[in-house]
Amino acid sequence: MSDNNQNKNNGNQEPRQPNFNFKNNRFALFLVIGLFGLFILMFLPGTGGMGREIPYSQFLAYLEQGEIASVKIIDYRKIEGQLASQEGEYGRFISRIPYTDQTLIPLLKEQGVRFSGEESPISPFAVIIQFLPILIGIVFIWLLFRQVQGGGNKAFTFGKSKAKRYVDVNNDKRISFADVAGQTEAKYELQEVVEFLKNPGRFTRMGAKIPKGVLLVGMPGTGKTLLAKATAGEAGVPFFHMSGSDFVEMFVGVGASRVRDLFDQGRKNAPCILFIDELDAVGRTRGAGYGGGHDEREQTLNQMLVEMDGFDTKDGVIMIAATNRPDVLDPALLRPGRFDRQVVVDMPDMQEREAILKIHASKIPLGKSVDLTTIAKATPGASGADIANLVNESALYAARKNREYVEMEDFEEARDKMLMGVARKSKVISEKDKLATAYHEAGHALLHYYLDNADPLHKVSIVPRGRALGVAISLPDEDKYSRNKGWLQDRIVIAYGGYVAEDLMYGETTTGTQNDLKQATDLARRMVCEWGMSDLGPVSFGQEDEPIFLGKEIATHKDYSEETAQRIDQQISKILNDGLAKARKIIVDNKDKLESLARALMSRETLTDVEVREVVGLEEKTQK
Incomplete structure (x- = not known):
């Protein structure tokens, strides 16, 4: 099993949209700028022409010398006055009373100074200072809600599906069955799914129903995910990928909600393929866990059973899942009407291993000494992933030796490493x-x-x-x-x-x-x-x-x-x-x-x- 280009996943993945949308968040942006401006204004020096500020001791000295013409006492804490020797703005001053002075009024009367009093006005800046932490907290929570919002009108999106959508950005990079070496029987079974997605009328006219779910069963590394992508590539339809472990979170009910959302996405984008990898993470037999019937995983499984059973074949939505543990799956998942077709993705035989080697070896420069048939014979029991790793390791060995081509001895060294481990030549043995x-x-x-x-x-x-x-x-x-x-x-x-x-x-x-x-x-x-x-x-x-x-x-x-x-x-x-x-x-x-x-x-x-x-x-x- 082999992927013709490992970078195809990146090329076929739909670009992720940025979370911040100026149109939807401009109010928050203007609010933050306004608060920042007010915060700066609070620390700007006053420009109201109140005069110079003098110490209270100097004010008392002016008072004793008869230099004070008039004063205004504000809250017994601040004095705004006019000097008798100077007129207009030049004679205006302010002074702050550092303590409660009971002798101030008698002194003013004794010196014949005109005086008045008033309470200090409520400063809008003081109000802002008091409520600024609350305003900042409100804005922060509001922005947080906007961040976790998925573009809809919901406050939270914990129940939104984490499925990744793969689309065909470039037809030349589309994964097809030609990129999958071997697995003739598995590809034949999946070809029916492709034909249904391309031409559903061909089946419905005969009264036939396409399998609602296809379960890919095989050992790790045999290419189950690659086969699912090739099916989507052959059909030319959107492909939604999600892992079984993505459904279950710490919040109760999230898994079931994500199942509903995943199937809703499928119906909105029909015809399409929904692919769940490692299905056994969520599809294990009910009643076997410690949580009983109220276990979160079981709620997720129940919702999946309902969604799959409610599928209409006319929707053009095909469910494909992969697992290497079909023996632990709930029997309700495997009954007709849900995953009613199991496709075995077996380990490649010698001819298939050679075909996989040819696909991967086409990406590296090979020397004349390389015999892929011999390598295929020397790797019994190797999966497609093992062979891909073998080719990569052999290329790394050749690069370490500064060679221009990958030779047979590099493949031998890589195979020995894969079978027996890294040679510990530095180990000192008597x-x-x-x-x-x-x-x-x-x-x-x-x-x-x-x-x-x-x-x-x-x-x-x-x-x-x-x-x-x-x-x-x-x-x-x-x-x-x-x-x-x-x-x-x-x-x-x-x-x-x-x-x-x-x-x-x-x-x-x-x-x-x-x-x-x-x-x-x-x-x-x-x-x-x-x-x-x-x-x-x-x-x-x-x-x-x-x-x-x-x-x-x-x-x-x-x-x-x-x-x-x-x-x-x-x-x-x-x-x-x-x-x-x-x-x-x-x-x-x-x-x-x-x-x-x-x-x-x-x-x-x-x-x-x-x-x-x-x-x-x-x-x-x-x-x-």
Whole structure:
């Protein structure tokens, strides 16, 4: 699965409109400017010609000297007066009384000064100062309401859908089914949706009804979202994208409101496609959570059920959802009339992986050594996202080495990183531990050449990667979707290779065998309990007890007796002991080849299948 251009999402996304609209908010703008102007005016010096201000002590001195002609006392706090020696504006003065002076009036009478009194007028600036915090708070709240408003007449828009709309800005950048490698069956199923959106009359004339909902089911990275976008691109209709987790918020009722709004948007823009990614976040089985019937997620699911069931096929609105957990979805979602069609988006096979590689590799300069078919064979089980990451990592490796082209060894390095982790070449390992690791990995590698059902060895290395000190990789010749008993038994034998090699060379084993033993035990237990590959017959033991709301297995229901449990343990031990004995016999009989392979790993660290054959003296294609 591949996207022909990762930048298409950005190119197809409708530009977001700015939240601030001058026409709708100009009143608030003018109000803020006016308040700011009044605030400045309050601090401007007075221009009313009240005269110069003198200290109260100087005023008393003028009064005793008979220099005061007349005064006006305002609230016993302020004096406005006229000097007798000067006329007009030059003789006017003001003075402020710093304390309650009971002798002021008698002094004025004694000096024969004309005096009067009045209360101070109410200043509009003082009123503004008192109410300014309230006004600022009102304006701030009003602007906040305008900000959270979605352009309508509602005060809040918590219930508005967060769906992102993708439109075709440029037809050349439109995603189509040609940009999706492989998935022939999935594209065929979705082609009916495209045909309905383009020509609904073709179906309605025959009395047929298009599926109201299409559920894309597949593992992560297989391209479910890309298929939905390609469906919208092929149909040439608006595409609304929303994640399942976007519906549920901390506010009760928000999820249901957003569901209603999403479907309203769909009806207004019909014909269109509504796409919900990770549907299991909101569509899990009701009654499995801790909140009971009043759980917010369940209210959201109930609203979605109602909206989907109320769809009229003439509306031209198609619901597409994606999930990798169809087993946890509510049965009401999957019934006919809602998501009545399930499209499986499976992991790509070898041919599809090669097609995906060609699409992604077309964006980077490739060297002549690159063989995409070989890379496709060497990446079994990889999803479309894994392959896209593989191509990108190989380009990064080539750039680090200042190359003009991406070579095959860059793809090899990128694949090893994807499968095993980053090589920790800076890790300091003693020669003793390094030799023990070499014997361990040589034991794994050697067994591949003496087992009839084992996959061919691809590479063995003692370079630390991830949490492992070494690794032996085997790759199948072709994609396989089931395994027989012989392959599983040989896989257990190979898992014991490192354990046997350490015990043979040192007389004891190390903690490095932990993962090998775990793999062998797990395979043996599943052979007995799940796959019926033991003397107990074709019986399955221990049904999984999996609570839906936790989403993972936490317990196994024991549906068998203690006697049966003992027989199960005996069969598991028998399979493991047989595998251990077989591994020991092969490695003991070929101890000289084990030592030669370990010495070669010590000197070269990494050996391919061809190099291993040269070291141990096996001719090519003599395996099996």
